[in-house]
Amino acid sequence: MKQKKAIQKLNRSLIFVSSILLALLFAYPIFVAFISAFKTNGEIMRSPLSLPETWTLDNFRFLFAETRFLEAFMNSTILTIVSVVMMVILIPMAAYGIVRDKSKFSKWVYIYFLAGMMVPFQAYMIPLFKQLKDMYLFGNLAGPILIYVSGSVGFGVLLYTSFLKGVPYELEEAAAIDGASTWTTYWKIIFPLLSPTTASFVVLNGISVWNDFLMPMMVLPSDKAKTINVEIFQFVDQFASRWDVVFAGTVCAIVPILIIFLMLQKYFVKGVTSGSIK
């Protein structure tokens, strides 16, 4: 028995030590990005492993003063916030309609929506760009916003319908007896009930919009700043020797998400698992 306990203890410490090593491997590249953002370019090349000799903010100053990065940062922020707000207004509404309506039509709409989850963006991007030009949505932020909202309908409807199916009908009946319209019932009673799902939906979609690259690169006009990720991508070519500035850019891209992640961690976990395990 004593021996068994000792083995168990050994096992536990082995697991713990290997977890720490693995955690180092996972965190180290991000740590490197952070310290490199405060180094001079020469230092990054000379001693990539060490901490900065003197912590300098010059890279950030250059980034915001000499490049279009600030504008790109604003664009990313607007795209993320507006898209996510639109998703949260429109998609749970659609899911509610599908769940509460018993007609064949809404069942078909449900399947029609889910089918969209199978279509990769690359499969429709080429005609989409032509279409945006024809609709005068090419070259402004409205185009990407509408594309993001449309692209999240499939997953969003799946997520919200699975939650709404568990909401008892009595609540709405009570509201109806009190004279509330379906519209009021939805916004006053159902929508607040959805908050936990909405929180997960917001963080997952917010991050994917913030991190998106290909679509904004293609759709936004090239004479102006696009989004953070597009700028970083272009910096790699443009400032092929100013890695310090590019690192400062990556830090600016990481920090907002990291803050949101640390604040709303449990919704991330919930979102990831609720989307995949029913």
Add this chain to the structure above:
Amino acid sequence: MKAQSESIKQANEKASEQTKKKHFRLNKTTLFFLFPSLVLYTVFLIYPSLNSIYMSFTNWDGISPTMTFIGLDNYITMFQSERFYNALKNTFILTIVLTILENVVALAMALMVDKIFFAKNFFRSVFYIPQLLSGIVAGFIWMIMYNYNFGIINGILDSLNLANWKQDWLGNPDLAIYALVFTIVWQRAGFFMVIYLAALQGIPKELTEASQIDGATPLQRFMKVTFPLLAGAVTVNMTLSMINNMKIFDQIAVMTNGGPGFATETLTYIIYKVAFAELQQGYGTALSIILFVFILLFSLAQVYILRKREVQM
């Protein structure tokens, strides 16, 4: 007694009629609730997707106002092009290697985190954080780490006196694709770990304890009890990761640009290059149709195969 049951029946009928009415009344409102999503989704996803099919039979270049219908020419060119088969090969290598590695690493991490007796959340967060980065940011960080002259990987090899192991990781056509694999596993494994962890925590402790009492070794316990009960999560994770891996784009764009040569050019990458750099958008859509068909077939096949071995609790 009879009268009573009769009246109950009547009341029930009345009630069901009322609910029917209510649903009927809701029907019109339903349309209103569905309408905005339905319109957006149709206009910005379904319509261009269908348009893609048509466009793949034309020779449109992306600029000229006219497109000529050329039948199956794009598909014939594609199936005769070596570049297409090369891209297909790279896509399959990336997809298969990544899907297996991501899941093995994620499962191993989930088992570890599940067993850790303190700071569980800390480890879970650390493993999850790379998943928060964009493909561009992660790709850039690793591009610098792989750099021959001042990259950290060669730096570490130097300091371990293993200088002859040093490589131009992204410049070597044989290694570049595996350098990408390493980066993407680093980035994505945490996501799948969270799902495995949730599934692990859903397994009743009695089951593993019972097998322990029956004298099962830890390996037996994992193979015969834990792993079969994780089958649902395995199906989900394998399918999700496979679909994602077939669509890898951002990391390739920033790290290798499809090179060296064509060594890391995948289907998604060739679509982008052909359509927007070489202005053969008709041909590009034909390629994208093939990508869609592959994703569809592979995920259906995978779900079908994996579902078979799931156990119901």
